[in-house]
Amino acid sequence: MLTADHPRSAAPILTDDPFGREVLTDPLPFHERLREAGRVAYLPQYDLFAMGRYDDVHASLTDWQTFQSAAGVGMSNFRKEKPWRPPSLLLEADPPHHDAPRAVLEEILSPRRLRHLHAQWLADAEVLVDEILDRGELDGAHDIADVFPLRVFPDAVGLRQDGRENLLPYGDHTFNSFGPPNALVQKGQDHLGMTSAWIAAQCGREALAATGFGADIWAAADRGDITHEMAPLIVRSLLTAGVDTTVHGLSAVIHAFVEHPDQWDRLRAQPGLARVAFDEAVRLESPVQTFFRTTTRDLDIDGVVIPDSQKVLLVLAAANRDPRHWVDPDRFDLSRDPSGHVGFGMGIHQCVGQHVARLEAEAVLTAMARRIRRVDAVGPAVRHQNNTLRGWKSIPIQVVPV
Ligand code: OVM
Numbered sequence: 001m002l003t004a005d006h007p008r009s010a011a012p013i014l015t016d017d018p019f020g021r022e023v024l025t026d027p028l029p030f031h032e033r034l035r036e037a038g039r040v041a042y043l044p045q046y047d048l049f050a051m052g053r054y055d056d057v058h059a060s061l062t063d064w065q066t067f068q069s070a071a072g073v074g075m076s077n078f079r080k081e082k083p084w085r086p087p088s089l090l091l092e093a094d095p096p097h098h099d100a101p102r103a104v105l106e107e108i109l110s111p112r113r114l115r116h117l118h119a120q121w122l123a124d125a126e127v128l129v130d131e132i133l134d135r136g137e138l139d140g141a142h143d144i145a146d147v148f149p150l151r152v153f154p155d156a157v158g159l160r161q162d163g164r165e166n167l168l169p170y171g172d173h174t175f176n177s178f179g180p181p182n183a184l185v186q187k188g189q190d191h192l193g194m195t196s197a198w199i200a201a202q203c204g205r206e207a208l209a210a211t212g213f214g215a216d217i218w219a220a221a222d223r224g225d226i227t228h229e230m231a232p233l234i235v236r237s238l239l240t241a242g243v244d245t246t247v248h249g250l251s252a253v254i255h256a257f258v259e260h261p262d263q264w265d266r267l268r269a270q271p272g273l274a275r276v277a278f279d280e281a282v283r284l285e286s287p288v289q290t291f292f293r294t295t296t297r298d299l300d301i302d303g304v305v306i307p308d309s310q311k312v313l314l315v316l317a318a319a320n321r322d323p324r325h326w327v328d329p330d331r332f333d334l335s336r337d338p339s340g341h342v343g344f345g346m347g348i349h350q351c352v353g354q355h356v357a358r359l360e361a362e363a364v365l366t367a368m369a370r371r372i373r374r375v376d377a378v379g380p381a382v383r384h385q386n387n388t389l390r391g392w393k394s395i396p397i398q399v400v401p402v
Pocket residue numbers: 088089090091092174236237238240241288
């Protein structure tokens with residue numbers, strides 16, 4: 001095994017580009033090389049370290065003192081480079097600054113506070129399924145996964161109607177920006193000024209409806225749980241992380257069922273498995289493939305020294321298919337217990353919107369399972385390309401009613 005030419009390290013070297021077209025098109029071979037290389041590998045192209053084994057990714061996500069987020073969770077090191085936008089108060093913050101925004105948003109998005117949305121979202125999903133059945137042939141990515149979050153989430157936040165078409169491009173660009181400044185980031189620069197301005201304009205109290213997640217955030221500022229200066233940035237987090245992620249999570253579970261018709265039969269027989277199915281798809285596909293952390297000290301991992309202030313790429317997707325942790329990891333299997341997957345992260349930054357995502361997925365899958373007997377592919381599915389997200393641009397399907 002080659003060793004890195006890093007002065008204080010002896011990590012196995014991987015020459016893969018995790019953000020190159022080859023890996024983004026089919027990341028699984030890279031994930032296996034990364035796991036098999038050792039507990040940590042060095043990627044000379046970007047001068048960064050990477051981890052892909054479940055135990056190590058899990059341990060790093062949980063150890064926020066050693067693997068900090070405030071220096072950015074993308075490739076850019078905020079200790080050395082200026083962030084492209086004011087850092088997120090949640091994603092790109094460490095305790096103690098992280099704690100108040102996190103506590104506020106966690107309460108607003110808690111299962112108890114979401115309960116009142118359940119019936120409405122199921123009714124919305126049933127309308128969508130009616131429309132789907134009328135068409136017969138459709139695109140599972142475009143007509144289901146893109147559509148449903150955009151119908152329910154902006155209303156739940158309390159956004160105005162016009163301009164909502166900015167949400168997906170803004171999220172997509174943000175997730176591209178966690179990678180290197182490659183062509184995918186370049187592509188987003190043209191409309192970024194307009195899109196960012198629209199997003200910023202929706203974060204103020206006056207732009208938001210009197211009820212909804214947005215108003216709840218401003219009410220928390222009035223109570224003094226956070227400052228009024230923090231409120232718009234916390235609303236921004238909802239608009240950044242709340243749509244593309246669920247879109248790609250939904251496309252993952254739709255694609256998984258197209259590929260595993262036996263599991264669709266199982267869901268129809270037992271619709272209560274909808275939530276398990278969604279989490280199993282999040283494990284299998286990892287809609288958020290990677291996040292970085294930055295070391296706060298020199299650390300030694302089995303003789304491999306990672307110096308202080310180094311970027312470490314945590315490959316959530318590799319951990320979610322690590323055969324050291326999962327039995328038959330490449331199988332989409334509703335009889336598995338997927339809990340413990342790191343598709344939503346782990347530790348203090350674990351996805352604060354996960355209950356919203358699960359409620360959306362439960363609504364869509366429950367409505368589909370009641371009315372749709374089969375979901376058949378009628379053409380090849382086409383991948384969406386993003387430096388961080390993995391999902392589908394197109395899943396051509398035919399739906400057969402019960
Ligand atoms: C944020 C944010 C942005 C992107 C992703 C994310 C997955 C959060 O602005 O807080 O979490």
